[in-house]
Amino acid sequence: MEAIKHRIISVNGIKMHVAEKGEGPAILFLHGFPELWYSWRHQILGLSSLGYRAVAPDLRGYGDTEAPGSISSYTYFHIIGDIIALIDYLGVEQVYLVAHDFGAVVAWHLCMFRPDRVKAFVSLSVPFSPRNPQMSAVQGTRAFFGDNYYVCRFQEPGKIEEVFALVGAAEVLLAKDKPEFGLSMLEEKARIRKGPQNPVKLPPWLSEEELSFYVTKLDQTGFTGGLNYYRALDLNWELAAPWTGVQVKVPVKFIAGENDPVYTSPLGLKEYIHGGRFKKDVPLLEDIVVIEDAGHFINQERAEEVNNHIYDFIKKF
16 A cells, blocks of 8 residues: 555646556546545556556545535536546546546546546446436435435535434445445434444455544545535526536446435336446446445445456557
């Protein structure tokens, strides 16, 4: 890990932290919520050893990248503005793009808004979601799941931050591998204790040292920056109206864990992914991979397997 270089650069009016290793064609990795560049540590080491320049930023609001205060500063347009400025900083016309969780949501929009800057895209966990012109993202989620669904509960500034502060960063991070973000579990733990007193049960893919890295950074920054991505969803829906019905026209490979709560969601994503609509919206979709007995954090849980899938795909372009 010491071989990974770190720098702070100016992009789109903010200071961004970037981790980087290797030389060659650039691969840009975008993390999800509530994560960091560190989520890509296995990919940075693995892909850089195969002749690529692996680049993983802390997205705005996370880690050592600046976190603007207003919710309206977290639209896709702001975040993609940061990413385009980062690509320019790298001195390349195009990048291979790999993204996970909310980073994949951002990446799909990057591919939609600026396909000229993306050679090929590997999406982990989250498929494309076409804009519904009749109903915003939060409205649609509320109509389907009700007010208690985590996306809806995240909307009120400050409230869920109180819960997260009570249970601790470690619990919040690992709850993402549970249905509905494990929010009911987190709230129950917040009710019965006044602080993160009990050690969490670690999954086999995460060491105490690795968890400590996440916790240290998340304790420093808090969760508001990442939560603002969810709070800007309806504003994104308004601003993205001109792209209603637009297809994503970059080469794509999609990878999900068989037990990922996103993949198994009652929203019907399995049917969307395998039933032909995904391919209709993303005509250059080349491959769909479902990794058996794997959960949400597949880039960490099944790192070598995911690295091989990424390499086998991008080496064609």
